[in-house]
Amino acid sequence: MKPRETLEEFYILHGKEHDQDAHCNVYRREDFECSKNLKPVYRRDFYKVSMMCEGTGILSYADKFIKIDKPSIVFLNPLIPYSWEPTSSVQTGYFCLFTEEFVSSELKNESLSQSVLFKAGGDHVFFPDEASIQLLKNVYESMLNEAQSNYDNKYSLLRNYIQIIMHEAMKIQPPQTYAQHSNASERISMLFLELLDHQFPVSLDNVMLLKNANEFATQLNIHTNHLNKALKETTGKTTSEWIAGRVMKEAKSLLQFSNWSVNEIAYCLGFEHSSNFIISFKKKTGDSPNQFRKRILSKS
Incomplete structure (x- = not known):
């Protein structure tokens, strides 16, 4: 899974020019090569609200996938790792x-x-009825016209149109047509381990974003117990054990190979207070971070 996809990379993938001054753009799917397969990406730095009028495909995220074979509205935020597989031209x-x-x-x-636009968990695909389909088509057409206009307040108007789409979706009952992948536990474990791996290496500008089992489960759009069960079944370790082990590995590396202070290391590894990091580190290794650093460096 690719760790991150920027808006610019998305445009390059689809062979389009990217206006970096535009924080919102609207397109027709047929004009944007939306039949192209989209591979799973850990984190995108943009939101996407998509309406399928014609066509079919499979949207997958975490251990779930949904077959889209009728008009739909899909909400995707930067925290949802998803993939799209078209099944029609x-x-x-x-x-x-x-x-x-x-x-x-x-x-x-x-x-x-x-x-759902702002939540990592929950359902993100909705199937509108005929009346909603027509309303949403009209909203998107208005957005297309507005995005190309020179109106000074067009972005405020585009926000209003997006709010209409969001409210319309909130009226719709979420679908109950999700299916489980046959190798669900293995898929969950693979996605989790990739998410965990992509937290690193950390830096002062790239701190650890997901710090506990609940946050990883939310990112994967599954319950924490479900994630724990899958990992225990396939790896023999719990989510917390995997996270703690990887954090300790990174902490030891930073203490040995960087000149960062203990406070800086604690901050980058997601500890609210450096004292919590020191206690955790000593519990795992028997040494305080400074003791560990002195002992390791004295041997080199």
């Missing part, structure tokens, strides 16, 4: 892409804060 519809900079307090207001 015809792929029509619309989608909009926007960055975190585009997300305003209005777009994430109280009533919409629980929307």
Whole structure:
């Protein structure tokens, strides 16, 4: 799984020019090679709200996949690792892409804060009825026109259109048509280990984002117990054991090969207080971080 995909890389993949000053863009699927397979990516730095009008395909994330064979609306945020496999040559519809900079307090207001657009867990695919399909088509057409206009406040208007799409989706009952992959435990374990591996190496500008079992499970869109069960079944270790082991490995490496302070190492590894890191490290190794560093360096 690729660790990260930027908006610019997404445009390059689809052979399009990228306007770096535009924090929101709208397209027709048929004009953007949306039939192209999208491989799993750990983290994208943009949101995507896509409407399929014609065409079929399979959307996969974590241990679930859903066959899309009728008009649908799909919400994807930067925390959802997903892949798309088209199963038809015809792929029509619309989608909009926007960055975190585009997300305003209005777009994430109280009533919409629980929307699937902003949550890593939950359902992200909805199948609208005929009335909603027509409404959504009209909204996307208006967005297309507005995105190409010179109106000074067009981005505020585009936010309003996205809110309409979000509210419309919130009216729709989530689908109950998800299926389990035949090798679900192995797939979950593979995705988890890749997510864990891509947390590293850390730096002062790239700190550990996912720090506990609940955060990893949320990222994978599954329950913590489900993740633990899959890992225990396939690896013999729990989620917490894997995380703690990898953190300790990174901590030892940084103490040996960097000149970072203990506070800096603790910060990058996701510890709220350096004292917590020191206690955890000593419990695992028998040495404090400074004792470990002195002992290792004295041997080199």
